[in-house]
Amino acid sequence: MMPDTVFPVEMVGGVPVVTTPEQVDITNADGLRAALLESAGHGQLVVDMSRTEFCDTAGLHALVAAHKQALAEGGELRLVVAGAAVQRIFAITGLSRVIPGFTSLQEALTQPRSRTGFAPPS
Amino acid sequence: MTAVDPVPVEARLRDIQSITDAALSRLDELGLLAELLDRIREIMHVDTAAVLLLDASSGQLIATAAVGLEEEVRQGVRIPVGRGFAGRIAAEGRPVVLDHVDHTTVLNPILWDKGINSMMGVPMTAGRKVIGVLHVGSLTHRRFTSYDIELLQLAADRAATAVQSMMAQADRVASTALQLSLVPSALPEVSGIRMAARYVPGRGVLGGDWYDVFTLPSGELCVAIGDVAGSGLAAAVIMGRMRSALRAYALETPDPGEVLDRLDRKMRHFEPDALATVLYAVIDTAREQMRICLAGHFAPVIAVPELPAEPVRAAAGLMVGIGDAARRPVTTVTIPPGALLCFYTDGLIERPGELIDDGLARLCRVVTAQPVETACAAVMAALIGSEPARDDVALLMIRRRTEGDDDA
Numbered sequence: 001m002m003p004d005t006v007f008p009v010e011m012v013g014g015v016p017v018v019t020t021p022e023q024v025d026i027t028n029a030d031g032l033r034a035a036l037l038e039s040a041g042h043g044q045l046v047v048d049m050s051r052t053e054f055c056d057t058a059g060l061h062a063l064v065a066a067h068k069q070a071l072a073e074g075g076e077l078r079l080v081v082a083g084a085a086v087q088r089i090f091a092i093t094g095l096s097r098v099i100p101g102f103t104s105l106q107e108a109l110t111q112p113r114s115r116t117g118f119a120p121p122s
Numbered sequence: 123m124t125a126v127d128p129v130p131v132e133a134r135l136r137d138i139q140s141i142t143d144a145a146l147s148r149l150d151e152l153g154l155l156a157e158l159l160d161r162i163r164e165i166m167h168v169d170t171a172a173v174l175l176l177d178a179s180s181g182q183l184i185a186t187a188a189v190g191l192e193e194e195v196r197q198g199v200r201i202p203v204g205r206g207f208a209g210r211i212a213a214e215g216r217p218v219v220l221d222h223v224d225h226t227t228v229l230n231p232i233l234w235d236k237g238i239n240s241m242m243g244v245p246m247t248a249g250r251k252v253i254g255v256l257h258v259g260s261l262t263h264r265r266f267t268s269y270d271i272e273l274l275q276l277a278a279d280r281a282a283t284a285v286q287s288m289m290a291q292a293d294r295v296a297s298t299a300l301q302l303s304l305v306p307s308a309l310p311e312v313s314g315i316r317m318a319a320r321y322v323p324g325r326g327v328l329g330g331d332w333y334d335v336f337t338l339p340s341g342e343l344c345v346a347i348g349d350v351a352g353s354g355l356a357a358a359v360i361m362g363r364m365r366s367a368l369r370a371y372a373l374e375t376p377d378p379g380e381v382l383d384r385l386d387r388k389m390r391h392f393e394p395d396a397l398a399t400v401l402y403a404v405i406d407t408a409r410e411q412m413r414i415c416l417a418g419h420f421a422p423v424i425a426v427p428e429l430p431a432e433p434v435r436a437a438a439g440l441m442v443g444i445g446d447a448a449r450r451p452v453t454t455v456t457i458p459p460g461a462l463l464c465f466y467t468d469g470l471i472e473r474p475g476e477l478i479d480d481g482l483a484r485l486c487r488v489v490t491a492q493p494v495e496t497a498c499a500a501v502m503a504a505l506i507g508s509e510p511a512r513d514d515v516a517l518l519m520i521r522r523r524t525e526g527d528d529d530a
């Protein structure tokens with residue numbers, strides 16, 4: 001096993017924001033999972049995937065684990081998704097219907113909690 | 123404590139050499155652990171030495187090798203992380219020295235029954251993770267020095283390397299055996315249908331890709347393919363459970379959506395951390411129609427004679443392991459005579475730095491309504507080529523026979 005990549009967690013207005021790299025896969029998913037689960041302890045959490053162009057099942061696994069934990073803490077995990085490739089993966093896996101998605105970090109941080117899924121629906 | 127170390131340099135070198143001796147690496151890992159414990163006992167003048175390994179799933183340390191304390195291993199001693207002597211070392215990730223041993227300091231009664239007076243233990247680490255504990259004990263009162271701790275830590279590092287390689291090897295052997303028992307070794311002979319398949323593990327590590335083909339008492343043909351998140355033995359075990367559960371639900375209900383719904387509920391209850399994509403389809407006895415349901419998996423590609431191949435238009439449904447009130451849609455697909463259905467896992471079409479649709483388009487260009495073995499070979503050659511696959515690849519081709527068809 002390679003040493004895990006460390007994912008920095010930035011606090012923006014009291015909300016932890018984890019930014020994912022261009023590729024999220026089996027080589028760095030453990031590090032991502034650790035950062036996400038730590039942040040999901042706060043309840044509210046934003047994962048900024050706007051730079052990400054590839055996310056495999058290991059990456060999805062980390063996101064889903066954090067999503068479940070955030071829900072259990074009474075909060076929610078919000079995704080910022082910009083790339084078509086990642087949007088496509090979330091559509092195929094159905095995750096776009098259960099994890100709220102936003103097109104910008106600003107939006108993810110300011111939108112009130114009311115809906116789930118990506119906007120606009122496609 | 124003492125500022126001057128009483129151990130002469132030559133003795134130190136001899137001690138260190140005894141532990142790092144290259145001859146040790148010629149032993150298999152369990153042999154190495156036993157030999158290492160023997161040498162530790164000798165050079166450190168202690169009476170007992172033992173290795174406990176962390177079982178991550180239970181959060182317990184399990185006695186794996188011991189000298190002077192063999193009953194620890196024989197009785198399968200388990201110590202929860204955080205409790206007792208070894209549990210504290212694992213929880214804190216640093217050495218612990220005990221100058222008296224009784225029920226207040228040590229959890230395992232074997233250690234106090236044995237009459238051990240002083241103990242010292244260090245964590246075994248790989249990367250930044252604690253994978254076990256190495257401890258030594260003395261029947262007579264003993265004040266362990268910083269030199270003793272250093273030496274024991276050196277031995278623990280050596281043992282950790284051996285254990286890592288032992289566990290990786292065991293995981294590989296077991297998951298390979300399991301995987302081979304799970305993916306059908308021979309596809310069933312079914313009327314009106316020809317089938318061929320490929321399974322290639324990625325980078326020598328088995329992931330959680332699987333497929334299954336079986337008939338129902340009605341004569342209908344069922345096809346399942348999926349990808350369990352994770353790799354190695356853990357993923358293979360979950361895969362095996364999913365495969366059996368899906369077969370059981372397939373016998374109970376004709377609706378593919380209901381089968382996946384039950385499978386999802388079963389997985390969420392018994393394997394709450396598992397996440398998987400699954401495709402499940404039922405082909406009727408005339409082999410004219412297929413009812414298909416997707417749980418986060420790619421729709422198959424269909425190639426009809428004389429037409430370009432395209433992905434089957436089946437609505438997406440949520441992956442297994444998340445939970446959502448919505449039912450996954452079931453789509454009915456017509457299979458014209460001679461048409462070829464290509465089921466696959468993401469390893470076939472996903473490449474970093476490339477859109478999935480590009481990979482999918484590449485697949486559609488290669489799939490044509492031809493005999494299944496030729497079709498498999500053509501797809502593997504075009505999409506995998508001679509590069510070692512970075513992820514598992516599972517591929518299953520099913521073709522509806524035409525009259526006078528000689529697809530063998």
